[in-house]
Amino acid sequence: MIGSFTFENLPCRVVFGSGTLAAARVEVERLGGTRALVLTTPQQEAQGKSLGTALGPLYAGIFPGATMHTPIEVTERALAAMKACEADCVVALGGGSTTGLGKALALRTGINQLCIPTTYAGSEMTPIVGQTDNGLKTTVRDAAILPETVIYDVDLTLTLPASMAATSGINAIAHAVEALYARDTNPVTSLMAEEGIRALARALPAIAAKSDDREARTEALYGAWLCGVCLGTVGMALHHKLCHTLGGTFDLPHAETHTIVLPHALAYNAPDVPDAMTRISRAIGAADASQGLYDLAKRLGAKLALREVGMPESGIDKAADLAVTNAYWNPRPLDRNAIRDLIARAWAGEPPGTIKAAA
Numbered sequence: 001m002i003g004s005f006t007f008e009n010l011p012c013r014v015v016f017g018s019g020t021l022a023a024a025r026v027e028v029e030r031l032g033g034t035r036a037l038v039l040t041t042p043q044q045e046a047q048g049k050s051l052g053t054a055l056g057p058l059y060a061g062i063f064p065g066a067t068m069h070t071p072i073e074v075t076e077r078a079l080a081a082m083k084a085c086e087a088d089c090v091v092a093l094g095g096g097s098t099t100g101l102g103k104a105l106a107l108r109t110g111i112n113q114l115c116i117p118t119t120y121a122g123s124e125m126t127p128i129v130g131q132t133d134n135g136l137k138t139t140v141r142d143a144a145i146l147p148e149t150v151i152y153d154v155d156l157t158l159t160l161p162a163s164m165a166a167t168s169g170i171n172a173i174a175h176a177v178e179a180l181y182a183r184d185t186n187p188v189t190s191l192m193a194e195e196g197i198r199a200l201a202r203a204l205p206a207i208a209a210k211s212d213d214r215e216a217r218t219e220a221l222y223g224a225w226l227c228g229v230c231l232g233t234v235g236m237a238l239h240h241k242l243c244h245t246l247g248g249t250f251d252l253p254h255a256e257t258h259t260i261v262l263p264h265a266l267a268y269n270a271p272d273v274p275d276a277m278t279r280i281s282r283a284i285g286a287a288d289a290s291q292g293l294y295d296l297a298k299r300l301g302a303k304l305a306l307r308e309v310g311m312p313e314s315g316i317d318k319a320a321d322l323a324v325t326n327a328y329w330n331p332r333p334l335d336r337n338a339i340r341d342l343i344a345r346a347w348a349g350e351p352p353g354t355i356k357a358a359a
Contacts, residue, residue: 002187005185005186005187006184006186007186007188007189007233008233009233010125010127010146010229010232010233011146012125012146012147012148012149012150013027013030013148013149013150014149014150014152014225015027015149015150015151015152016152016221016222016225017152017153017154018153018154018155018214018218019153019155020151020152020153021051021054021116021151021153021155021156022054023151024051024054024055024091024114024116024151025054025055025056025058027114027149027151028055028058028089028091028114029058030149031089031112031114031148031149032088032089032112033058033088033089033112033114034058034088035058035060035085035086035087035088035089036055036058036059036060036087036088036089036090036091036114037060037061037062037063037081037082037085037087037089037090037091038051038052038055038059038061038062038063038090038091038093039062039063039064039066039078039090039091039092039093039094039098039101039102039105040062040063040064040066040092040093040094040098041064041065041066041067041094041095041097041098042064042065044064044093044094044098044118045062045064047093047118048062048064048093049062051091051093051116055091060085060086060087061081061084061085061087063077063078063081063082063101065077065078066078066092066094066097066098066100066101067097068097068247068251068253068254069097069100069130069131069132069137069247069248069251069254070097070100070101070103070104070129070130070131070132071131071132071133072131072132072133074101075101075104075105075108075131078101078104078105079105079108079109082105082109082111087111088111088112089111089112089113089114090102090105090106090111090112090113090114091113091114091115091116092113092114092115092116092124092147093116093118094116094117094118094119095117095118095119095121095168096119096121096123096171096254096255097254099115099117099121099123099124099147100123100129100130100131102115102147103123103128103129103145103146103147104129104131106144106145106147107129107140107142107144107145110144112148113147113148113149114147114148114149114150114151115147115149115150115151116150116151116153116156117150117152117156117224118156118157118160119157119160119164119165119168119224119255120157120165120168120169120171120172120200120220120221120223120224120227121168121171121172121224121228121254121255122171122172122175122224122225122227122228122231123228123231124147124150124228125146125150125225125228125229125231125232126145126146126228126231126232127141127142127143127144127145127146127232128140128141128145128231128232129145130244130248132248135248135249135251136248136249137244137245137247137248137249139244146232152221152225154214154217154218154221157217157220157221158211158212158214158217161211162207162208162211162300162301163300163301163302164255165204165207165208165211165220166204166207166208166259166297166300166301166302167253167255167256167258167259167302167303168224168255169200169203169204169207169220169223169224170200170204170255170258170259170262170293170296170297170300170302171254171255171258171259172196172200172223172224172227172228173196173197173200173201173227173262173293174227174239174240174243174258174262175196175227175228175230175231175236176192176193176194176196176197176226176227176230177193177197177239177262177266177276177280177289177293178236178237178239178240179192179193179227179230179231179233179234179236180193180194180273180275180276180279180280181237181269181272181273181275181276181331182234182235182236182237183234183235183237183329183331184234184235185234186234189229189230189233189234190279192226192227192229192230193226193227193230193279194279194280194282194283195223195226195283196223196224196225196226196227196230197223197227197280197283197284198223198283198284199219199220199222199223199226200219200220200223200224200227201283201284201285201296202216202219203216203217203219203220203223204216204220204296204300205296205299205300207220208299208300208301235329237269237328237329237330237331238265238268238269238323238330238332238334238339239258239261239262239265239266241323241328241330242261242265242319242323242339242342242343243257243258243261245319245322245323246261246306246311246319246343249315249318249319249322250310250311250312250315250319251310252306252309252310252311253309253310256302256303256309257306257309259297259302259303260297260302260303260304260305260306260309260346260349261306261346262293262297263290263291263293263294263297263351263352264290264342264343264345264346264352264353265342266280266289266290266293266352267290267342267352267353268332268338268339268342269330269331269332270289270290270353271332272331272332273331273332276289277289277290280292280293284296290352290353291351291352291353293352294351294352303349304349305346305347305348305349306343306346306347306349307347307348307349308349311347313347316340316343316344316347317340319343320336320337320339320340320343321336323336323339323343324336324339
């Protein structure tokens with residue numbers, strides 16, 4: 001039986017396929033842009049310059065300084081670059097770090113964004129930006145933050161290393177997992193969530209086996225888009241709060257942190273969300289959703305422990321304290337001690353829902 005619900009469709013144009021990067025110039029023109037500033041990380045600067053050449057007279061310059069967690073000081077430098085080249089729009093080419101920078105600039109200035117993702121982060125489909133100031137990460141939700149246009153080009157993901165595809169893909173799955181038990185969940189978003197999880201759970205092992213499998217890469221990008229829509233349409237809960245806290249406080253890599261924490265956060269919420277657990281289990285083809293996600297990450301060769309990505313053991317208590325500070329909605333009430341156990345298991349890389357016996 002379907003009850004009452006609210007569904008808000010976000011106003012974003014999507015161009016999906018292979019070779020769609022060639023549409024960038026036309027899409028900038030559609031937005032009324034005449035001087036586009038290309039944004040990238042330092043690692044993708046060469047790709048950004050090639051895109052600039054393709055933009056021709058619309059290319060105003062490049063800012064190749066995007067970095068993890070969207071630090072305020074990097075946004076300030078990008079703002080200066082934007083003013084110096086008199087840009088009237090930005091083109092973000094890259095993963096979540098570059099997308100985040102474009103969104104931070106849009107929040108400050110209202111500038112139009114064309115986003116061209118090269119990973120499965122999904123943040124391009126959301127009106128949310130997470131920004132870090134002095135080690136503290138905060139999120140802002142505002143209609144101005146949503147990119148106007150997103151170009152998904154499967155060709156750009158073919159060179160994404162299988163290891164990065166794995167963690168980026170599970171990061172995307174996390175958006176859909178939490179969408180299934182969101183406070184404002186609805187049947188339309190839940191359909192997208194289950195389909196997004198299914199597509200990624202099927203595609204990621206195929207990519208791990210054969211990195212240039214175009215069919216698998218297409219399915220993974222499709223799944224990431226669906227999961228991104230979920231992230232942008234409904235609220236998130238404990239998993240995302242924990243990952244923001246851990247990432248911002250200890251400067252941990254975003255996708256890896258999501259990959260490690262997801263099975264544990266889901267195990268914490270499992271008793272209160274049986275319907276979501278059934279749908280996730282069905283989508284990934286596992287008897288238990290939490291253990292199935294842990295096994296998927298293990299099968300893909302992803303890191304399973306927060307200690308492996310730079311979190312100190314001394315940070316477990318601090319993270320638990322921060323996780324229960326500033327009230328936020330979660331289907332299961334927040335219990336500081338239980339959350340500490342969750343973080344400790346994730347730190348050690350243990351399977352979800354099991355506590356190591358005392359020595």
